Amino acid sequence: MTSQSEAAVRAGSYWYGEEDRTRRAISVLNAMRRYRSAEAAMRRRTRSAMGMGETDLLAVQFLLQARRAGRQISPKDLAAELGISSASTTILIDRLVKSGHVEREPHPTDRRALVIVPTLTSDEEVRATLGRMHGRMLEIAESLPPEEAAVIAQFLDRMSDAVDDAETDDAAGH
Template sequence: MSDKSERQGYWYGLESRKQIGAVDVLNALRDYRAAEAEMRRRTRASMGMGETDLVALRYLLEAERAGRDVGPKELAVRLGVTSASMTSLVDRLVRSGYVTREPHPTDRRALILRPTPGSDQEVRSTLGDMHARMMEAAETLSSEDSAVVVEFLRRMRKAIDGIAVS
């Protein structure tokens, strides 16, 4: 086991070789998550956005590609924010030039949120290099290794989803 694992390792017992391997896996997963969080922070800073703003914009871009209209109410539910927070978020995205508000085609009281034409290109150029590097790393895996990684990550998600927070 590396010194790094010993210094920064998870706190549960290291009695067996399998546990030491598991701790190494969890440390590598934690290191990946920290690196990804830092990359997202740099991306948000370069685009002048907060985390929720970037998630909202990506959701609007995905909806547009799927041919779906999204209103503020649907976006608020998706993001888990209040209507007041949604109003502030939409105001920021409109002011920054990433989103437009358009009248709903059939409900004159409702609005449709649309990403601006340049916002898709900016997100792609900002995140494109990261996505290419991640794809390059993933493509080095054999089919068998890919299946193991996917199954492991699914089990990790299930383990985390099962945690009740009071």
Template sequence: MDADHHAKGYWYGKDPVQKEMAVDVLNALRDYRVSEQAMRRRTRSSMLMGEKDLLALRYLFEAEADGRVMKPKDLGERLGITSASMTTLIDRLVESGHIRREPHPTDRRALILRATPASDQEVRHTLGGMHRRMMDVASALSPEEAAVVTAFLRDMRQALDTVDDENTVDGGNTADGATGHGEPGAAAGDSQPS
């Protein structure tokens, strides 16, 4: 990350009232997101899968862990893709051996999707070490620290989820003078987290 951007607060504006600590926190959050995106690219590359493919597997793993079934339509809605794109994605994942189609347990006319055991093992092998390291870092927090971090991340998520156009002025510049290029805390090429 460019040290000059860190020193200036990047796109957080030049308001002298802003606290240096707040800018440091937002820079650290952005740096984390850059590392996370790089990890996702490495994972997709090593598993020879696209981002939507990995996300589909994640949703299938979650559904199975919760004792839920996932129909193609349900998965397509979670992924935000059309039924035609969903069919292509399913065909690709079935052909690669990552998922399988099965009859719905209560609706003879419907099919459900399940991740294969081999897919589960591949994801665990690929991501297991990284997940353990992340869990070690999170487990090292005291209960009070964990509560603060959790509240901060939830509040940041809400801040991003409730972005509106009221601060936008012509040309993509915001009322505080920062350019509207990208999202605060986002890095170029960012996409959905795991």
């Protein structure tokens, strides 16, 4: 199936120019859109397989990454990472504790505080659900020559900045 933007480029629409560099740019942008669609579908399948919502999955992934990095995560840290209120964080943590994905533990140095840690079961479930796909993605990225990997990483960083700047522009009313 052909996307509207691909058809528009072939038809020489008013939206995009006819120049070769514009056609190349549109091809890259369309490839990015296909990747984002594939990634969104993968996230839906993962959430369904794990029986969680988007925020739940993001929380578990954040907690697993923090554990691998040796960082302790408080409910406040989790709220900041997810951009949600402390009340929503409490509900989220309660739900993840009930489902067996996380545990509340005493902070190692502050007896008044708690840390949130992913369970071993949660780690195994994420690995079982995403491991093969992550392996395939890593294999593809590792197959790139160093120069191409650097160019792609720089390009994606610049695209991220452009999207972040667009969010800032939207918030400022531009």
